[in-house]
Amino acid sequence: MSEPTALTDRRILVTGAAQGLGRTIAARIVDLGGVVVVADVADESGAHTAAELGDAATYEHLDVSSEHDWAAVCGRVTDSLGGLDGLVNNAALLDMGPLEQIEPDRARRLLEVNLLGPLLGIRAVAPLLRASGGGAVVNVSSIGGLEGMNSTATYNATKWGLRGLSRAAALELGLDGTRVNTVCPGMGNPDMPTPFLDRFDLDRYVQTAPRLPFHQHGQPRNVDVHDVAEMVVWLLSDAARGCTGADFAVDAGWTAGTYAEGLPGF
Ligand SMILES: NC(=O)c1ccc[n+]([C@@H]2O[C@H](COP(=O)([O-])OP(=O)(O)OC[C@H]3O[C@@H](n4cnc5c(N)ncnc54)[C@H](O)[C@@H]3O)[C@@H](O)[C@H]2O)c1
Secondary structure, X not given: OOOOOOOOOOEEEEEOOOOHHHHHHHHHHHHOOOEEEEEEOOHXXXXXXXXXXXXXXXXXXXXXXXXXXXXXXXXXXXXXXXOOOEEEEOOXXXXXXXXXXXXXXXXXXXXXHHHHHHHHHHHHHHHHHHHXXXXXXXXXXXXXXXXOOOOOHHHHHHHHHHHHHHHHHHHHHHOOOOEEEEEEEOOOOOOOOOHHHOOOOHHHHHHHOOOOHHHHOOOOOOOOHHHXXXXXXXXXXXXXXXXXXXXXXXXXXXXXOOOOOOOOOO
């Protein structure tokens, strides 16, 4: 009997998997015996990633904000793989800047990719998961979906919204045996450098952010993409059969709370 954490022959689509966290998740799915659809808008790097992952991976062009793309990809995947057992909504955009200077068109694009995208994805993939007897969806939010931060108002709104979407979807899809959960990775840790944060001065953030007490006073370790990928693949697996409609922070305590200086235990 295979381990409950195995993903043997599970067919799982990962969005935004050409690089960064999505690529790490896709690679881990293959490690665990799964079959992965690397979906992205970055065709060259996406195809390259799928080729590197070997025969168990294929590349599909998919703009998550396009209903047409979702229908086309689901059709092709049904033809080639016979269906899907899982979906990881990982693709997202980050934008930074003062709230009063947010460009409405740019905010609309973040909402389309980060929030409408996962909604369209769940909507398109739900019948395939149902046909396979119930599957698993993992939505990648952020600690930005558990708290707010200056400079990231639109991103925060999309990542909080994604948690709400996950819960509603967990209730509806749960009727057919599909589980839907949310992973909230830590953001801004220097050990989680992905291209997503290239434009973001991580060192300066970590040194100057006013609220990093756990980080400063004994955070056990920084998270990296592998820590987050482990949580995602666990949630995709049967080991997580008891979990749906829940949020899983992988932030090494970033959102656990604050130390109160002067009180015992500090
Ligand atoms: N990097 C971090 O520190 C961090 C922290 C917390 C949460 N996250 C979340 O993790 C996820 C992955 O982040 P990352 O750092 O790997 O990002 P990344 O920018 O490295 O990768 C994102 C991928 O999404 C793709 N993409 C962009 N728009 C798309 C679209 N419309 N359709 C399909 N694909 C599209 C990009 O081409 C890219 O390959 C995101 O949901 C992000 O919000 C990241």
